[in-house]
Amino acid sequence: MVRHTDPPVTGPTRVLRRLTQWCLAPLPAPPAALRRGPMRPEVFRSRLRSPRLTSQLGVALGVAFGVCFITGLLSHLIQHPPGWFWWPARPVGLYRFTQGVHVATGLASIPLLGAKLWSVYPHLFSWPPARSIAHAAERAGTGVLVASALFLLVSGVLNISRWYAPMPFFFTAGHYWVAWLAVGGLLVHIGVHLPAVRAALTRPTREPRQDGLSRRGLLGGVAAASGLITLTTVGQTIRPLTGLAVLAPRHPDTGPQGLPVNRTADGAGVRATALDPAYRLRVTGPDRSVSLDLAALNGLPQYTADLPIACVEGWSATGTWTGVRLRDLIALVDADPGHSTALVESLQTGGRYRACTVAPEHVVDPLTLVALRLGGEPLHIDHGYPARLIAPNRPGVLQTKWISRITVREPR
Amino acid sequence: MKTRTGLVIGGCLLMAYAVVGATTDADLAPAGVLLFLAAVLVGHDAVWMVAVLAVGAALTRVPPRCRTTVRIAAITAAAVTVVGLPLALGFGRAADNASVLPLPYGRNLLAVLLVIAGTTLLACVSPLRRPRAADRKESERPGGGSP
Ligand code: HEM
Numbered sequence: 001m002v003r004h005t006d007p008p009v010t011g012p013t014r015v016l017r018r019l020t021q022w023c024l025a026p027l028p029a030p031p032a033a034l035r036r037g038p039m040r041p042e043v044f045r046s047r048l049r050s051p052r053l054t055s056q057l058g059v060a061l062g063v064a065f066g067v068c069f070i071t072g073l074l075s076h077l078i079q080h081p082p083g084w085f086w087w088p089a090r091p092v093g094l095y096r097f098t099q100g101v102h103v104a105t106g107l108a109s110i111p112l113l114g115a116k117l118w119s120v121y122p123h124l125f126s127w128p129p130a131r132s133i134a135h136a137a138e139r140a141g142t143g144v145l146v147a148s149a150l151f152l153l154v155s156g157v158l159n160i161s162r163w164y165a166p167m168p169f170f171f172t173a174g175h176y177w178v179a180w181l182a183v184g185g186l187l188v189h190i191g192v193h194l195p196a197v198r199a200a201l202t203r204p205t206r207e208p209r210q211d212g213l214s215r216r217g218l219l220g221g222v223a224a225a226s227g228l229i230t231l232t233t234v235g236q237t238i239r240p241l242t243g244l245a246v247l248a249p250r251h252p253d254t255g256p257q258g259l260p261v262n263r264t265a266d267g268a269g270v271r272a273t274a275l276d277p278a279y280r281l282r283v284t285g286p287d288r289s290v291s292l293d294l295a296a297l298n299g300l301p302q303y304t305a306d307l308p309i310a311c312v313e314g315w316s317a318t319g320t321w322t323g324v325r326l327r328d329l330i331a332l333v334d335a336d337p338g339h340s341t342a343l344v345e346s347l348q349t350g351g352r353y354r355a356c357t358v359a360p361e362h363v364v365d366p367l368t369l370v371a372l373r374l375g376g377e378p379l380h381i382d383h384g385y386p387a388r389l390i391a392p393n394r395p396g397v398l399q400t401k402w403i404s405r406i407t408v409r410e411p412r
Numbered sequence: 413m414k415t416r417t418g419l420v421i422g423g424c425l426l427m428a429y430a431v432v433g434a435t436t437d438a439d440l441a442p443a444g445v446l447l448f449l450a451a452v453l454v455g456h457d458a459v460w461m462v463a464v465l466a467v468g469a470a471l472t473r474v475p476p477r478c479r480t481t482v483r484i485a486a487i488t489a490a491a492v493t494v495v496g497l498p499l500a501l502g503f504g505r506a507a508d509n510a511s512v513l514p515l516p517y518g519r520n521l522l523a524v525l526l527v528i529a530g531t532t533l534l535a536c537v538s539p540l541r542r543p544r545a546a547d548r549k550e551s552e553r554p555g556g557g558s559p
Contacts, residue, residue, distance in 0.1 A: 046468075111491035121461055143453065144427070150452040157495060162504030162512055168444030177434035178445065184426030191419030213483045221484035225491035232524060233495065246520035247496045249504070255511030266508045382509075
């Protein structure tokens with residue numbers, strides 16, 4: 001380095017430069033005797049690994065994780081809307097689509113992540129383990145990225161299989177925060193490797209003859225694996241493919257009244273109160289309230305709507321629901337449905353999903369029903385007898401069952 | 413360089429947001445998350461990958477004319493098993509809810525694996541399949557293929 005030609009630097013710039021130098025300064029190499037096992041040179045000999053293969057898998061995986069992150073974040077915002085967030089009531093099946101895409105893309109990215117990690121596995125044993133402080137930090141960051149990517153896919157698969165025991169945390173919250181961790185790690189990773197990726201993807205390569213499997217062959221294999229996973233699962237939300245969905249956790253027409261159930265009446269502890277003849281639905285407005293028994297609810301104008309139950313777990317199924325329009329109930333207590341928010345509460349005495357808030361877009365929508373019937377029959381108790389909420393374009397966890405109370409709030 | 417600096421700084425900020433969010437979320441036990449992160453990392457790098465490499469090494473003994481096909485089949489079978497096994501084990505079944513995991517997943521997973529095996533076999537013995545240049549070359553070189 002020719003020091004005297006540098007312009008004179010002062011203050012923060014100098015500190016920054018010193019810090020950079022310190023981070024990039026070579027660390028002493030560990031004794032060569034420690035270089036054993038997989039850290040020896042030439043242990044990993046497959047010539048199939050190449051920067052080009054890794055880059056192509058990386059781009060595909062980046063797109064897949066991007067799609068999962070956006071659709072997942074959307075699902076989170078719909079369930080926990082901050083003040084600025086707005087979610088429409090139409091198109092009816094938009095959430096069914098976005099969450100279906102979330103789970104399908106996540107599942108399809110399993111072979112992608114597997115192949116990507118295989119292609120870079122030798123780097124885990126690179127020698128020396130850390131060339132500099134910066135190199136060590138970069139490796140630690142990669143570790144966080146790998147762990148969080150595996151975390152998302154493994155926790156996702158366990159969740160849709162409803163096997164919660166191996167996860168020592170509340171799935172939704174863990175999956176959510178680790179998604180931020182993974183996306184942050186991904187951005188850093190792309191920033192670090194961008195030049196290498198660009199070079200690998202733009203430079204024409206003369207690929208050496210492979211031992212059996214070529215790069216294209218491997219990519220074809222990964223695509224076949226993703227395709228097969230999709231084909232055997234996506235029928236849980238795409239009707240024409242239901243027959244092929246032999247590995248889908250749900251079957252859209254298996255369940256009471258031909259529709260799957262997430263939480264049963266017994267699971268929610270409401271069987272006795274739901275079947276009690278003294279049942280009343282209480283609707284409370286700003287100025288007055290009404291109490292309706294089942295006969296009174298049945299006496300109000302009835303409407304029928306074909307609406308899907310779209311579960312956060314990625315399955316969906318359409319039912320034919322009949323009941324009272326939510327906006328009619330709100331008009332009963334002299335509130336203006338066009339400007340009202342409704343808090344819909346269940347007979348459940350506890351639990352994360354015992355109540356939900358219905359925004360004005362959904363309150364005014366003529367398809368938003370307090371349903372009393374499914375497929376023409378009174379609701380099965382596991383579908384929310386005596387009355388449940390069913391609204392267009394909402395996740396299933398927000399379609400409150402066994403409704404006991406509706407509280408109308410008009411904006412101040 | 414600007415793009416790269418932006419990506420790295422932006423990424424670090426998102427990771428910091430994740431850490432702060434996870435530690436302040438009342439619904440979350442960060443220790444459980446850390447444990448699971450470590451478990452999947454070690455499980456993948458020290459167990460799963462070793463198994464994959466062992467299978468990959470074993471597949472180098474497959475006759476060269478079938479090797480590509482068999483490797484693709486192995487990748488596909490492994491991926492399908494990751495999705496199908498938790499269902500086949502059936503820990504998610506619920507006594508009070510028959511609509512949860514309603515299918516015979518063990519049998520179905522086996523059937524999918526058999527379809528993969530059958531397709532592979534057909535592809536290998538198919539008279540339509542001409543040996544490719546790569547395969548011919550391979551057969552001249554003993555002991556090719558490696559982890
Ligand atoms: C096999 C792969 C995956 C499956 C099966 C899966 C499944 C799920 C499920 C079932 C939910 C709904 C949770 C709930 O509201 O109760 C969800 C939410 C979410 N997912 Fe995934 N996921 C996968 C991969 C990913 C990936 C790769 C990312 C991000 C890069 C991601 C990010 C998210 C986010 C941000 C949420 C919102 C969580 C919340 O509502 O708080 N997921 N996922």
